[in-house]
Amino acid sequence: MNLNPPATLLLVDDEPEILVALSDLFEDEFRVLTASSGARGLEILAAEPDVHVIISDQRMPEMTGDVFLGRARQVSRSEALLLTGYADLEAVINALNHGRIAGYAPKPWEPAALLSMVRNAAERFRLARALETEQALLQGLLESSADPLSFKDAQGRFVRLNAAKAAALSCPLNDCLGREEAGMLEGVAAAAALRSADAEAMARRRAVETLEQRQEPGGPPRWVRVSRIPILDGEGRATHLATVEHDMTEQRALEERLHQAEKMQALGTMAGGVAHDFNNLLTAILGSLELLLHTGLAQPRQERLVKNAIMAAERGSTLTQRLLSFSRKRELQLRASDVNQLVADVEDLLLRSLGDAFTLHRHLDEGLWPAMVDPEQFGLALLNLCINSRDAMPEGGEISIRTRNVTVREEEVGDLTGGDYVAIAVSDTGSGMPPEVMAQAFEPFFTTKEVGKGTGLGLSMVYGLTRQSGGTTVITSAPGEGTTVELFLPRARRPAEMPARQDGAPQPTAHPVTVLVVDDDPAVRRVTATFLSDLGHRVVEVPDGEAALRMLREEPGIRLMVSDLVMPRMSGVELTEGARSLRPALPILLLTGYADPARVPEGYPVLRKPFRRADLAQWVAELLQD
Known part of the structure; x- marks a missing residue:
């Protein structure tokens, strides 16, 4: 396959013998088209836009060569050569001005010289076409890319840049040209860091990629991947620098969520194992205490001590239940539930747990969908959240419980899949959490409370409950702005079930076996x-x-x-x-x-x-x- 087809020549002369002679000279190396007049030549150019070189006679009836080449220039970017049998300097000058001829040759011509002149003209056409293509590709890249792109000289001054880069610098595009990028940045440190990074890439003479954190005034920090690509000349010297910037903020957030999910899964596996071993110990302790109690203790004081130990062991059992809820190793009794009714059922318990210094507000959506949840564990989760809010407000304050229906789009809420959910938010007017505390809030045993005043299992239990139920838990907080913990539970596709009645009849005894x-x-x-x-x-x-x-x-x-x-x-x-x-x-x-x-x-x-x-x-x- 010929990747470089022969160049196309257009020969224009009113004398047939001249056309035959010229065709014979070029046809072995070039694709040759012929025309016997300027008018016919213009027709061919209209039909053949890819003519590389035009060779035209000057003295022709109806239209001279210089006039023809002037008109040809309006429809074609071909290289042009003029043939003349007369010393017509004025015609040559006219052809140079209007036809922009690349050269001229007298008649009769010297074959080797004319062939060399045509070859050079065809090569110039190819180079010009390649340059135009590269310019078009570069322009298309600059204009279509949403990523900031730029080309800078060795001094860091913009040679070319696109609208996205200009917008990032808050500068009109044309005003950026010729200016040093580092000088357009705010802060000496930022300018020095940019100059150092550009200089390092130029010195290495190969592409360098960095991940940079950028803080915009009044906005959250952004992560940007910057590729710096030195452009080398024929001798291998770096003369210019191309930069491509891609915003990685969303990808970093996804990676952090994935890392957090993997960490929570690992912690859940560990918590499940700890709970298993702890439950074995509690079974032996609680069973031994119960057997001791049933032997008939001689003194009331001994009985009180044993009962106190049994109560402590049962509290330990409650802790393992929270661990199992976090680790998703506890089998929940999920059923379609009326969440508003579940909130009302535990309201008295919440009020007793909070005390007089706190006000509890309820904002419950009357048209709330039924949700899939374990009612018992939901009540425990709500109690945990309200107690956490209480502890965040030592001087008293307000706690609000809100319910609402919400349809979540894919990737809109953390690790939650798209669909219909019932959201339950517990908000307080407390001290709030800094970002580093929020990042660890769901981890088991993590607590900011004083020693002996918290287990660090409350929020982890809530997280485990919602994840095992098919939902998730989201925390919104900031120092001095209070905290909101919102539970997302999947919408049930059947009506809420009524709580099952407990049968208090004694169980039958079994015959000894x-x-x-x-x-x-x-x-x-x-x-x-x-x-x-x-x-x-x-x-x-x-x-x-x-x-x-x-x-x-x-x-x-x-x-x-x-x-x-x-x-x-x-x-x-x-x-x-x-x-x-x-x-x-x-x-x-x-x-x-x-x-x-x-x-x-x-x-x-x-x-x-x-x-x-x-x-x-x-x-x-x-x-x-x-």
Whole structure:
């Protein structure tokens, strides 16, 4: 494939013999067009815009060569050469002025000289066309790019720039030309930094990319990626500098949100593991205290101390519930709920918790959509938020609870997908948060309160609740301007459900049977076995799944298995599958300090740690009754 097709020549002469002679000279190297008059030559130029060189005779009837070339210049940018058989200096000068001829040759011509003259003219045409193309491309780039672009000389003065760059400098485009960019900046430090960055790129003689933070008056900081590209001459010297600037503020914000989401996920995984181990400890502590209480303590003081220890252990259980809500390892009971009614249900509790120094305002949307949420956990989240607001206003103040319907577009609210949501905002008139505190507000155990006055789990629990519900939590705050925490809960597509009524009837007792207890934690296993023994059952204890399967093969009298869900080597899920293959009708109760709902086998009951003897007794009675 010929990437450089031959140049096109237009030969104009009224003598056929001259046209034949010229054609014979050029046709091996050029594409040749011929015309016997100036008028015919103009017709050809109109139809053939890509003629590189015109060679015209001067003495022609109707239209002389200089006149023809003058008219040709109006429709073509071709190079032009004049042939004349007379020493007509006036015609040559006229052709130079109007036809802008590149040269002239006498008749008869010297073939080698004329051929060389035409070659040079064709090359000039190609160079001019290439320059025009580059100028058009550059102009198109400058005008169409939304990114600020500029070209500067070695002294940092603008040679070319686009409207976006001029707008960034708050200067009319033409007024920027010839001015040094550094001198147009506010502040000595900014000017010095720009000169240093430009000089470094010029010295390296290769493209340099930097990420710069820029602060505009009255606006938030922006992040800008600046590419500095030195332009080298034929000897490799950097003579000019091209700069391309791209605003990275939105991308940086997305990256920070992604980083924060990844950090929260890692913290959630850690929190779930901590809660699991803590619940095992609480099960042993709470179970032992309850067993001690039921032995019949000799002195009232001893009973008070044990009951006080039980209350403390139950408070520890509440902390693990908050951790599990944050880590999304606690299975929520999501249902379509009337959020306005849930707010009204906890209003008395909120007022008692806040005290007389605080005023609680409610602004509830009467047409509020039902939302998918766990009502119990929502009430706890609302209480946590109001207590946080109270603690931010030690001298008293106002707290507002607002509800509203909102349709969110994609990427409009943090990590929230587009759709319909019910928003619940808790606002206070407190001291507010600086940005560095807001960035850590959802992290578990992070608190600005004094030691002993906060666990740092309130906001993390709220965040975990909304994320597990399919929504999110957003904080808006500034020092001295108070704080607003807004919960976004997904809109329910069915009417709000009425709260289920609690059946207070006593659970039936179970006849004594042999129960297999499987748990790798000896303290938990002992407490579970003792509870079951106190209920009258015969207990067989094993520390792992392999031993449990062996016991099921050897002990046909086992009627119930109580197993931990998370164990090394063989998990509770794997154990239930093996047990079902051996004893398809065997009732199984799973115990867990945390439970990702996806990990629990479908159809198996789960008892959360820490549990009381009455909780275990209820499940055992129900399973043995079936």
